[in-house]
Amino acid sequence: MAPRVFGFADASRQTLLESEAQATRTIVDLRIDGAPRARCAAYLREHGFVGTLGGQFTSSIVARLFRNPTIAGLMVDKDGALVDAGHPGVITRAQFTQLQALDEAETKRNDDGTPVEVAPEYDYVFGSTDLVTCGLCGASLHGLRTNAGNPGYTCPDGPRADRPGTCGRVRISAPLLEDYVGTHVVARLLLPGTLAALEEAREEAGRQLAEQQEKLKALREGVDELAGMVLRREVTAKSAALAKADATREVKSIKRTIRRLQKAADTPVLGTVEELVDWWNIAPAESKAGLALLMLYRIDVFPAGRGTRSIKPGRVKLWWRHQPPPPPRRAVEPDASS
Ligand SMILES: [Zn+2]
Structure with a gap:
């Protein structure tokens, strides 16, 4: 099994796998429109998609995909900056940035209405x-x-x-x-x-x-x-x-x-x-x-x-x-x- 990111034809990432790329764009749109990641995962399952390692999509797998700069044709360089990775992206850089902003903004309210940071699920x-x-x-x-x-x-x-x-x-x-x-x-x-x-x-x-x-x-x-x-x-x-x-x-x-x-x-x-x-x-x-x-x-x-x-x-x-x-x-x- 080759290591592959969802949406790409193979590990070289030079070619998109159009069915997965389209599904990724759909769930990214859903997410940016305010859907929880669980709904994005449900969309992928309902449409018969499985993860590149063969697993069922869950919200934490979707979260990981959304945090992976590869889907926007980007990579993190040694200084931590997002740079062009030299391969096509499934979504735009602007969409990727919006996804990260949504992660950061994910807050819940205290009893007095002030937002509290919610720690995202951690995969030990x-x-x-x-x-x-x-x-x-x-x-x-x-x-x-x-x-x-x-x-x-x-x-x-x-x-x-x-x-x-x-x-x-x-x-x-x-x-x-x-x-x-x-x-x-x-x-x-x-x-x-x-x-x-x-x-x-x-x-x-x-x-x-x-x-x-x-x-x-x-x-x-x-x-x-x-x-x-x-x-x-x-x-x-x-x-x-x-x-x-x-x-x-x-x-x-x-x-x-x-x-x-x-x-x-x-x-x-x-x-x-x-x-x-x-x-x-x-x-x-x-x-x-x-x-x-x-x-x-x-x-x-x-x-x-x-x-x-x-x-x-x-x-x-x-x-x-x-x-x-x-x-x-x-x-x-x-x-x-x-
Ligand atoms: Zn001990």
Whole structure:
């Protein structure tokens, strides 16, 4: 699968795909006329369009498309300025600017009628991957906004019954961590041998996925049998209930593993390193997570100390798959809410 932006015939972006380009113009008009992004997404779904990675359009995918300067034939240069990208655009620069202005103006009202900033939905790249780990206590960091609305990865507050032994002492800004990991992933992709290693990791993920699905099936069959065993008085109702509770916990943990492996196994097959790098820069969070899972065992995050605007040496430890695996982290039950 080639990395491609919706509305363009292929990754070179030299030719528009007229049906998608026309649909994009329609939803941009809708949006500029005041329609919510959810209606734009619904329009695309109703007309049979799917995203370039095969997914259904949602408002967050539409939001991402609207923020992508490629659709206006533009790109962001190294100084952050919007410049001509040297390929045609689906919409005009003026329309693109209007879309960004709408994003900024998206406000809701307080009780007294004053506008408050609404934080847009944030797609956590490592949201349900269990990749990002607290360097202090070994818990999976989960996506959480600060009171000021800044998205971050946070060690769950402990101790609580559902997350024993977590320290709640590590937090890192989500964009900061994602940029840091992204930079290292892209640098790693450019090294020789990476594609072959990725292919191997993907096949391994596929094998593990099949194993886990078998395990899940066996567990569920075991639970189904319990009722019959109670009826036949082969086990007591009480021990059956205990066994069922154990199985339910294990089913939950296996399902989480399956979701993670599925992401890794679904990473698109791309022909060249350049295509992969290009793809990384436009891919939705979910797909980036899959690639990160193929390349990394784990990402350990340590407390920031003073100043949190940059990542100082030693704050984040990347455990690459081509290197020896990390020591096992302390077993901490995953967050019950995810
Ligand atoms: Zn912790």
